[in-house]
Amino acid sequence: MATPFEDLPFVDSAEDLLDTAFSSAARAAESNSGVDSQRAQTQRAANSLSGSLENLVSGFPSFTHLDPPYDELADAVVDVDEVRRVLGRVDGVSSQIQSVAAETQRELADADSSQEAVDSRKRAFARFDSIVSELETDLQLLAEAREALIAIPEVSDDPTVALAGAPNVGKSTILREMTAADPDVDTYSFTTQNLVVGHLDVDTPGERLQIVETPGLLDRDTEERNRMERQSLIALEQVADVVFWIYDASESCGYTMETQRRLRSDVVPPELPVLEVANKADLEFQRDVDFDVEISAEDEEDVSRLEKEIRSRLQPEAVERLPDE
Ligand SMILES: Nc1nc2c(ncn2[C@@H]2O[C@H](COP(=O)(O)OP(=O)(O)OP(=O)(O)O)[C@@H](O)[C@H]2O)c(=O)[nH]1
Ligand SMILES: [Mg+2]
Incomplete structure (x- = not known):
């Protein structure tokens, strides 16, 4: 039996998450034009960010259902309550990104000019940037928690x-x-x-x-x-x-x-x-x-x-x- 921590996902920095999201958006821009391009870019960036954050949250085990001795070992190497609070915040940011995207899509549907659409998409990107950048300390904490948890070895009930x-x-x-x-x-x-x-x-x-x-x-x-x-x-x-x-x-x-x-x-x-x-x-x-x-x-x-x-x-x-x- 593996440990509950073996498959913990790698934790990217805020900067890496944003780079990935904005590069994905840039690729969407190539295959679309006008307002459609702004819509596609906004959605791609939002999906990339919220998807990565959701994977991170779902990749951590539920700390309330760990079998012994992993429950106590987890507590010994990390502050489990803190990790859970951080995962809660990351989950919140993932939803927040999707709300910003939805709001921007409504603006884009009403946009009267390409320029207005570009401005609206840029405002959304600036908000993604600031919301995700604020997670940096939390992401660092998760990266350290992952290191500590992944080092817990498999312990069997053999003699x-x-x-x-x-x-x-x-x-x-x-x-x-x-x-x-x-x-x-x-x-x-x-x-x-x-x-x-x-x-x-x-x-x-x-x-x-x-x-x-x-x-x-x-x-x-x-x-x-x-x-x-x-x-x-x-x-x-x-x-x-x-x-x-x-x-x-x-x-x-x-x-x-x-x-x-x-x-x-x-x-x-x-x-x-x-x-x-x-x-x-x-x-x-x-x-x-x-x-x-x-x-x-x-x-x-x-x-x-x-x-x-x-x-x-x-x-x-x-x-x-x-x-x-
Ligand atoms: N002379 C001698 N040195 C030993 C013997 N066993 C271990 N050492 C030395 O003692 C030092 C500590 O050995 P480790 O096996 O790392 O000790 P440990 O108890 O695992 O240490 P920690 O993991 O730090 O708690 C090393 O320099 C070993 O080479 C021995 O039987 N004789
Ligand atoms: Mg030793």
Whole structure:
């Protein structure tokens, strides 16, 4: 199943919409003359503008009927109420354009001279220009909302492990090593800005296991969380069956073990099973703490050990069938 945002329409700028509409009108002028030409130009420009604006509005999903977790994820990445208000205004402008066109057609029907007709059409164009130009900020907001919504990945209800933890602890490195997913890996925090989904195949045809990398979380109050962290909390609360909490016990991520531990107890829902994974075991490391698994994400064997942990937690019956190594 695709996300509800995959086919969001591209959002043109006001200037591009006007350019397209006026070029279309100019083509209508070539095949008509006199008052007819003014009528055709007015209608072409109006239809182009109102058509584009209507397509934009109808291309956004109804935010009141989104399935979980997409409803909350949408709320996490955009101000849904604001987007709906803007879509309402865009819809209003589309109707307004058609009213101006209808009014102009009535004037043109009564025009006594070609000059009067030309003046009337020019006045209509000037009004189109000003009405649509006033939408520029709204269109920019929709363009940004589209970018944010389209980045929400497809999340299935397959058995799911969430890779979660502070920023920079190696979550993306693990996901890349284990699946075909291709998140960026870098030395700074919040390299991953959206949920990233990878899969593991299982024996049963049509079934697979889902691994969701959640953007890094900081040790702070819920109200202060950014849109990356808000997505992580939704994945933990609504998508994950099991959490692999990734620690960087070398603290080279920039967050102390104390912070990483406190964070874990603050954000992981208490009913979820958790595996405590210490990553970066190749670096110097606080060994006074007990972890369930210690790995280096850059070591193939370690990663396949972790993969086996995932399989055994998400699909224990399949793992029992595997031959012993
Ligand atoms: N030495 C060492 N470095 C690692 C290991 N795993 C990851 N790194 C490095 O740690 C840094 C962060 O890795 P990422 O995989 O981007 O970490 P992340 O948790 O996805 O980071 P955010 O998406 O920003 O939250 C990168 O420079 C990685 O190369 C490891 O096992 N050992
Ligand atoms: Mg990452």
